[in-house]
Amino acid sequence: xxxxxxxxxxxxxxxxxxxxxxxxxxxxxxxxxxxxxxxxxxxxxxxxxxxxxxxxxxxxxxxxxxxxxxxxxxxxxxxxxxxxxxxxxxxxxxxxxxxxxxxxxxxxxxxxxxxxxxxxxxxxxxxxxxxxxxxxxxxxxxxxxxxxxxxxxxxxxxxxxxxxxxxxxxxxxxxxxxxxxxxxxxxxxxxxxxxxxxxxxxxxxxxxxxxxxxxxxxxxxxxxxxxxxxxxxxxxxxxxxxxxxxxxxxxxxxxxxxxxxxxxxxxxxxxxxxxxxxxxxxxxxxxxxxxxxxxxxxxxxxxxxxxxxxxxxxxxxxxxxxxxxxxxxxxxxxxxxxxxxxxxxxxxxxxxxxxxxxxxxxxxxxxxxxxxxxxxxxxxxxxxxxxxxxxxxxxxxxxxxxxxxxxxxxxxxxxxxxxxxxxxxxxxxxxxxxxxxxxxxxxxxxxxxxxxxxxxxxxxxxxxxxxxxxxxxxxxxxxxxxxxxxxxxxxxxxxxxxxxxxxxxxxxxxxxxxxxxxxxxxxxxxxxxxxxxxxxxxxxxxxxxxxxxxxxxxxxxxxxxxxxxxxxxxxxxxxxxxxxxxxxxxxxx
RNA sequence: GCCGGUGUAGCUCAGGGGUAGAGCAGCUGUUUCGUAAACAGCUGGUCGUGAGUUCGAGUCUCACCGCCGGCUCCA
Numbered sequence: 001x002x003x004x005x006x007x008x009x010x011x012x013x014x015x016x017x018x019x020x021x022x023x024x025x026x027x028x029x030x031x032x033x034x035x036x037x038x039x040x041x042x043x044x045x046x047x048x049x050x051x052x053x054x055x056x057x058x059x060x061x062x063x064x065x066x067x068x069x070x071x072x073x074x075x076x077x078x079x080x081x082x083x084x085x086x087x088x089x090x091x092x093x094x095x096x097x098x099x100x101x102x103x104x105x106x107x108x109x110x111x112x113x114x115x116x117x118x119x120x121x122x123x124x125x126x127x128x129x130x131x132x133x134x135x136x137x138x139x140x141x142x143x144x145x146x147x148x149x150x151x152x153x154x155x156x157x158x159x160x161x162x163x164x165x166x167x168x169x170x171x172x173x174x175x176x177x178x179x180x181x182x183x184x185x186x187x188x189x190x191x192x193x194x195x196x197x198x199x200x201x202x203x204x205x206x207x208x209x210x211x212x213x214x215x216x217x218x219x220x221x222x223x224x225x226x227x228x229x230x231x232x233x234x235x236x237x238x239x240x241x242x243x244x245x246x247x248x249x250x251x252x253x254x255x256x257x258x259x260x261x262x263x264x265x266x267x268x269x270x271x272x273x274x275x276x277x278x279x280x281x282x283x284x285x286x287x288x289x290x291x292x293x294x295x296x297x298x299x300x301x302x303x304x305x306x307x308x309x310x311x312x313x314x315x316x317x318x319x320x321x322x323x324x325x326x327x328x329x330x331x332x333x334x335x336x337x338x339x340x341x342x343x344x345x346x347x348x349x350x351x352x353x354x355x356x357x358x359x360x361x362x363x364x365x366x367x368x369x370x371x372x373x374x375x376x377x378x379x380x381x382x383x384x385x386x387x388x389x390x391x392x393x394x395x396x397x398x399x400x401x402x403x404x405x406x407x408x409x410x411x412x413x414x415x416x417x418x419x420x421x422x423x424x425x426x427x428x429x430x431x432x433x434x435x436x437x438x439x440x441x442x443x444x445x446x447x448x449x450x451x452x453x454x455x456x457x458x459x460x461x462x463x464x465x466x467x468x469x470x471x472x473x474x475x476x477x478x479x480x481x482x483x484x485x486x487x488x489x490x491x492x493x494x495x496x497x498x499x500x501x502x503x504x505x506x507x508x509x510x511x512x513x514x515x516x517x518x519x520x521x522x523x524x525x526x527x528x529x530x531x532x533x534x535x536x537x538x539x540x541x542x543x544x545x546x547x548x549x550x551x552x553x554x555x556x557x558x559x560x561x562x563x564x565x566x567x568x569x570x571x572x573x574x575x576x577x578x579x580x581x582x583x584x585x586x587x588x589x
Numbered sequence: 590g591c592c593g594g595u596g597u598a599g600c601u602c603a604g605g606g607g608u609a610g611a612g613c614a615g616c617u618g619u620u621u622c623g624u625a626a627a628c629a630g631c632u633g634g635u636c637g638u639g640a641g642u643u644c645g646a647g648u649c650u651c652a653c654c655g656c657c658g659g660c661u662c663c664a
Contacts, residue, residue, distance in 0.1 A: 057593065144659030145592025152661045156592050159659070187657095191600075200637080200655045258663080274664095303664085308590045309655090311662065323664065400663095409664090421664055459664045490621040517620075518627075525625035539623060551624060 009166040018043030020129040027120035028069035039099040047163040077133030082115035137171040138164035184415040186468040187314040204319030211481035232296040237278035249277035254403040280435040294330035315465030328452040343390035363400035371430035379427040415469040422458035484511040489539035
């Protein structure tokens, strides 16, 4: 039930409230620091922020003070008014505000918006609540550094973030949800479930424990099955290449800062950040007929990128990672169908994983690019048509393409609503040109193939990270490192447990026996914490009737089930890669 | 890389100039139990690293490293 039915707040109104709260925040900051320089303060998805140039760094205590001052301003409930004024007039008003002066010059036209409430005035395009009393419920959350105009060459300002919602209830539920999201953080789950860890001895390079490795291998097994049906050939290429290769590919000029370069004897070599140049060498190693095309080369080997220290983030942003990478070499005529197949494959993969909420972006040519602009235009249009034909909605991200071609990006959000790019499909005419790749056409002439770079899950590390957050660690049966734990009620049931376990091992289901001296309740609790999909409880009754008592990690008690029946069910669950656990097998019979 | 925060046992954290602590985990016993924590004992730390201040430094200063939140950059 909506408690405020008289005041249904839509997104637009909410944005106005958030933007107004930013003004109230700036007012409070200026009261506290009269010499403060203020920059910009927009509304964002869950609230607002405002950037300031201040004489000292803010502390958490400052936020409490600022919030109190803001609440006072809200209580005074003064009207927020605005008007258009001439740029000259505005420059007088903001004479001591360098950031505002710069913004005035940036704005097109002769006039700018001038908004004020009480004594506070701001340069602003508008969109406000009527008064400070109508900004909703908010809380200042944190301070962070942010470059002026988002450019790292500019000075760094202090950005104060606030959460804001129409009602106190919504604000509180947002703040609670944020706290709960921490429990789904893949870095935390990685520790709790013994999947992986990171050690300062190699920053940004995860150690995969047996459990994490199991997930990784199950994913690649799944992809390899699809590679058979979709006609891919898996290859393995070197890790380390003479810098000549990176100069040919263009990486040396465009990706230099992100590469690990090492001197070896008299030459410089580079550890591969991508597989494409190696695949081009492999393609160019032999002559190809048009009859062989498309050639689809897949590779899972490790890539290394020298990510700047401040951006590393668990599995989702690592220096060492691998991709479900492949490069497709085809004729221009085949391009359209190849891309359509890629979307079929994408849909197949993501539907098995239960991820239906991919956001697609088409990224267009940026400042750094190789090749000619006309080819880019054609390629960009082809991608937009293809993604539409595949039934996906998409957005355009201007100037976000890789340097060698436009791309489709598939994004998903993590537990804290941060968006990450997973899969990508990229078109490339430039690299075949640079590597002088050819195929013999049906008229005997040499032609240049088109190249598609594609990774559908993207980085496997990043994917595993995001997927852990999506599932809160309750992985589907087939991806669970431990699928089944068998719990004896007393020691005399242990032999029977091991007997059951050996059946499962033979069927390639990962079952363990908890033969410790704890009580059954404690063992169940531990299994629950480890999010093991199934628990079999075994006591006298089960031994006598040749059954096991089945319980799921969701707390469902399925009762006693014949050993052969539940085994068949679980084998099927694994083979079909079913996402949900079977809550009650009796319904099936 | 930049701004801010932070670093004490495997994990979560207390201790803020004067003998390094708790819970959980681990180990050893005891307990043999029917669906989310049995009991007892024991082990475990160059307090991120290095300098400095001090009679004395987890504690104060500085530098470096890692991590966390942003910014920038990207799968």
